[in-house]
Amino acid sequence: MVEKTGENLRRVMSRQGLTVGDVVRRARLDRRTIQGILDGTNKPHPRTIGRLASGLGVTVDEFYVDPAQLLYRRFDRQTNPVIAEVVDARPELFAEWTEADFDELHSRFGTGGPLTPEGAVKAVEAMNSKRQLHEKLSLLLESSQADVVRGMLDVLYQQVVADKDRVACDGERTIRS
Secondary structure, rough: HHHHHHHHHHHHHHHHHHHHHHHHHOOOOHHHHHHHHHHOOOOOOOOHHHHHHHHHHHHHHHHHHOOHHHHHHHHHHHHHHHHHHHHHOOOOHHOOOOOOHHHHOOOEEEEOOOOOOOHHHHHHHEEEHHHHHHHHHHHHOOOHHHHHHHHHHHHHHHHHHHHHHHHHHHHHHHOOO
């Protein structure tokens, strides 16, 4: 894993145009630590990986993935070049986005092919809305209202499952008729 971590750190640095000094400042880590990761002589602690990811604006997965598995990302970016245009035109939509968020967006397709600018904006807004909802839910689950929230979620979940079952049964009856 040490070698993979160093390779992945080099890849992220190259993609972002960073020097070792930049990484030290952004991740608030010691230069020897960064150099050891790059050289493969330092097995980084998970906390160190977390600080690197946070400081460089990527997910921790970036440091564990086999670089050969990243080819799909380049393909997705080539099939959806319009997303770069949307990023340039509407940068406010992408505040606090991670590489994983961009990967998800690039992997989406609209009706009939790659996303259009309008479709990309709608997808970004939906992803941002979902993220905000997750943040609110996380906060509520850590509050004194956690039991109430869990109960409400259970009731809603059971209702959705029952609706799906009912639709599936109605579909079977229609096919048999």
